Amino acid sequence: MPSLLDSWRHRPTHQRVWAMAIPMILSNLTVPLVALVDSAVAGHLPQIQDLGAVAVGSAVYALPVWSLGFLRMGTTGFAAQAAGAGDGSALRTVQAQALLLAALLGLVASLSMLPLLPWLLSLMHSSPALETRSLDYLHLRLLGLPAALLNYALAGWFIGAQRARTTLALLLVTNLVNIVLNLLFVLGFGWGVQGIALASVSGEWCGAIYGLWRARHAVRGLTGRIDWPAMRGLTHWSPLLMVNRDIFLRTIVLEGVFFSISLLGARLGDTTVAANALLLNGLMLTAFGLDGLANAVEALCGHAIGARDRDAMRRALVVAGGWSFLGSLGYALLFALGGRLFIDLQTNLPEVRAAAYRCLPWLAALPIIGVWSYLLDGLFIGATRAREMRDSMLVSVLLFLLLAWLGRSWGNHGLWLAFLAFMAMRALSLAFMGWRIQQRRAWMA
Template sequence: MNQKGEQKMGTESIPKLMVSMAVPSIIAQIINILYNIVDRIYIGHIPGVGAAALTGVGITFPIITLISAFSAFVGMGGAPLAAIWLGKGDRKHAEKILGSGTCLLVIFTVLLMAVFYGFLRPFLYMFGASDATIGYAMDYMYIYLLGTLFVELALGLNPFIISQGRSRLAMISIVIGAVVNIALDPLFIFVFGWGVKGAAIATVLSQAVSAAWNVKFLMSPKSSLRLSLCHVRPSFRIMWQICSLGISPFIMRSTESLISIVLNRGLQIYGGDLYVGSLTIMQSVLQLFSAPLSGFTQGVQPIISYNYGAGNFDRVKKLYRSMIGISFAISFTANLTAMIFPGAYAALFTNDRELIGLVSKVMPVFLFGMLFFGLQNGIQPTFLALGQAKISLFIAMFRKVILLVPLALVLPRFFGVMGIYYAEPISDIISAATAGILFCINIKKILSKEYLARIQ
């Protein structure tokens, strides 16, 4: 078995190692986000119905986000555990974690398809659809849900490849799928005239290609962490450990669905379809910015986990300091550009002048807190990499459930529709500050031999 990628995590120079691990992961995440971004760009430019179709597909965001959240539940929960056990030298247990995680992905697929196919129309109306946009939302989701298993395997297994130090191979699985999606989108949407249905078909096919790549590699002799059928079975102890650590990234992603529901409904009540469309564009821009951040932290996270499991605390300190600093710099720079040139970003998704004008007005307000949110984007993955499920979960819950949702419900009563946009920066700033305080309080205790020995 090829273990060179795994071994370099404990020996190679940190700057070189971070580049080799993070760059492919960044590219993979940017390309992965293009699955939805490219769909929206093409859909927003469908002649005659682009604005309504874009809004309708934007309404599906909570469901799509929730499906990907379950893949993060397993991937971001299981992969750090597998990396820690690889660092401890117990490869057999790491492979059991991979097998139980794969079993969980299949279980989640069955449950998600049953729930959403059974209640799709009422869910979409609840999420902010109107009679003018429900048709586009239904067309897209009926087809997208057929590929739920592909989404789970494509996104959920990818972190297990990264955990071996094989970021380039993990990137390839995403790139292949994205190339298929980008190539098929204009063909199905415009040439065949299938509209939003064509965008959904292209997405399903592309996710299927990525899923097949992941499974094939993990079952091959080239993988140092092997997926074998004898391990793809429920081990409730391991599943509990995966869920305990994975609950934080799950909450981070799934609460995006809750936020979308609350914001979309509020914008529909206080503003209308045009305001819902503005949120679709701004969430797309945020996804575009979060992709390199997510890729960077996903690339560095297994290095931290491996060295933590091996007791190399000096390397762990150097790694998390670099990760937090770079995350802050990326977030600040990217969001500042959108605040300065909001109209240019809006024009990527629509040629509707009224919608572009609204986005130009509200985007600087909406993104202001994101200037500082890179601090949390570096701290929370560090806690995950160190196996700190409870702290990471609290940080995730605090920003979205405790702060953002209540603010989005209360502020419009005083400021009208603009209150919904104010809720985002207020919660971002308070949450980032809280994450920093928690990190300073807990990190010394976590980086001790005694504490590490308790992780079983």
């Protein structure tokens, strides 16, 4: 078995890692750009309720989209293993299953959300004008939900098939169409909030159509065929459905942690809630770079597992892990040395700044602690071992809740201690499970 140093010195692996990571990092950067354009366009509309409607409507729309994000992660591992095994039939089948599941869930989720919208908006305690505009936005926005889920499935398949540039192109088409039509519909045609929603829907469907065209082109060169008769049986769907089920449960629990931070922070006052929101933007910034390397681990480790190549899997982990650690150190230094500037750029409220300054050491520690959970998530996604990811998340959440309760007298510092312990436990529990799998030599099973 090669040593860690030998694995790190393997130049072709460095090239493969960055060939996957760079397009994914660029893809991640397009997401806040679209949100920024939406906010900027809405912010120039005549009524303050217009900006609020876009903010509230986007938050409600994100509920089904984020909850069903397993369509991306669940697809990546199966596609990567099929590509590694050189099994064209399996790669075709994974694509077909993911797209069919995305289309079905998109239709069901859209129809299910419609009657729930008034109730969800009532929870916001908005004014009647804001609620009306939010409903107008969401009734149009939900037309794009099936396309958004198709894009998740397509992105997962492209990543697993090591076509990261196609993933980048898919997101660029989606987001650039959204931005251009935003400016045209709102500033040019004066369609207001409905124009912003239509621009988003158009972008999602243009991305889906482009992605389907590229996916069709990609499978033309593959051997084998889809076994459609077998697809009619539940047995053929069970692996994908079970992995997606476990990732869904993991995602819901993770979403609960972030909701708990907002809820517990609210009990400490409005200033604390605002300060924590600014600090958590640092977590989003960290994810831009480190998630790109985690995506590389998903594809390369899944490919190595499919090819039964233990050395390739080890090299991918070592190289991506090394670069992830170096990246986390860079982020830690950024927040340690420039944290005050990072906060000042986001707000000019003195009390919010002061509250955020006090918690900057926690933000500086977050990248170094959190990087390992991102990396190991990538390994377990590539290995399609979602059950372990689910169990790790449940254990970590229990620790978070326990420490949040024990540290309630420490105010916001107790809350941040609980969150960093949660991130550390995610990494430690996944590392332990990974070690157990390695001891059984079961990664290639």
